[in-house]
Amino acid sequence: MNTPKPIRSPELEAQNTNHGFFTRIGGVSTGIYEGLNVGLGSDDTREVVLENRRRVAQTMDVSDDRLMMVYQVHSYDVALADKPWKMGDRPRLDAMVSSTPDLAIGIMTADCGPVLFQDSENGIIGAAHAGWKGATGGILENTISAMETIGAERDNIVAVLGPTISQKHYEVGPEFVENLLGLNTDNDTYFIPSQKADHAMFDLPRYILNRLKSEDVKASWTGDCTYEDEAQFFSYRRKTHRNEADYGRQVSVIKINS
Numbered sequence: 001m002n003t004p005k006p007i008r009s010p011e012l013e014a015q016n017t018n019h020g021f022f023t024r025i026g027g028v029s030t031g032i033y034e035g036l037n038v039g040l041g042s043d044d045t046r047e048v049v050l051e052n053r054r055r056v057a058q059t060m061d062v063s064d065d066r067l068m069m070v071y072q073v074h075s076y077d078v079a080l081a082d083k084p085w086k087m088g089d090r091p092r093l094d095a096m097v098s099s100t101p102d103l104a105i106g107i108m109t110a111d112c113g114p115v116l117f118q119d120s121e122n123g124i125i126g127a128a129h130a131g132w133k134g135a136t137g138g139i140l141e142n143t144i145s146a147m148e149t150i151g152a153e154r155d156n157i158v159a160v161l162g163p164t165i166s167q168k169h170y171e172v173g174p175e176f177v178e179n180l181l182g183l184n185t186d187n188d189t190y191f192i193p194s195q196k197a198d199h200a201m202f203d204l205p206r207y208i209l210n211r212l213k214s215e216d217v218k219a220s221w222t223g224d225c226t227y228e229d230e231a232q233f234f235s236y237r238r239k240t241h242r243n244e245a246d247y248g249r250q251v252s253v254i255k256i257n258s
Contacts, residue, residue: 066102109249
């Protein structure tokens, strides 16, 4: 059977945790969703998406009901995942933290930044969906604070950014630039000129990493660009440039081993 082949980060390798930045490899979706599409919000066949999610759960060595995802809304809020919730009861927010063994918490993305957090010494994990809106609004800082609330220590926290759209493929308009500079004029360092007049190319990965590092946690990026590597990743922006009807989502997952 074609099986998932998640990307593993050396920085998150620990005896008491398991993680994976899943790619589109190893799924049963077809067409524009070909591969491991886990997005129930897509127009892919529901039964196929559920099979893809089952494969993710199996890879993470948890039962299907213990693969925990939220209803992502580009917010700044964080949920505590301490027991399985039903699909219809998913919190509408964009990050989770947990200290409960064998609960795999996962974040879906298709260009935005999936960030997995770990304090292996205290057995605390976190997962956050960090697009530009969440990253500028505090989703990363809020996830770190939520981890501390349940026993993590900041000096022990490691954060890894998974597959994300890279700067050379992330063109933004003048309003985006104006908004980010309005937050902090030093944010001009994250832009380079675009070939299109009045537009710029935004470095989302570096912005996320610097937000994390400013919180005194160890942070790194896997270096994978979702737009560039079509064989491995779904990309919302690539779909938009091609005028395709829809797009798939990949998932990044972390859990505490029992």
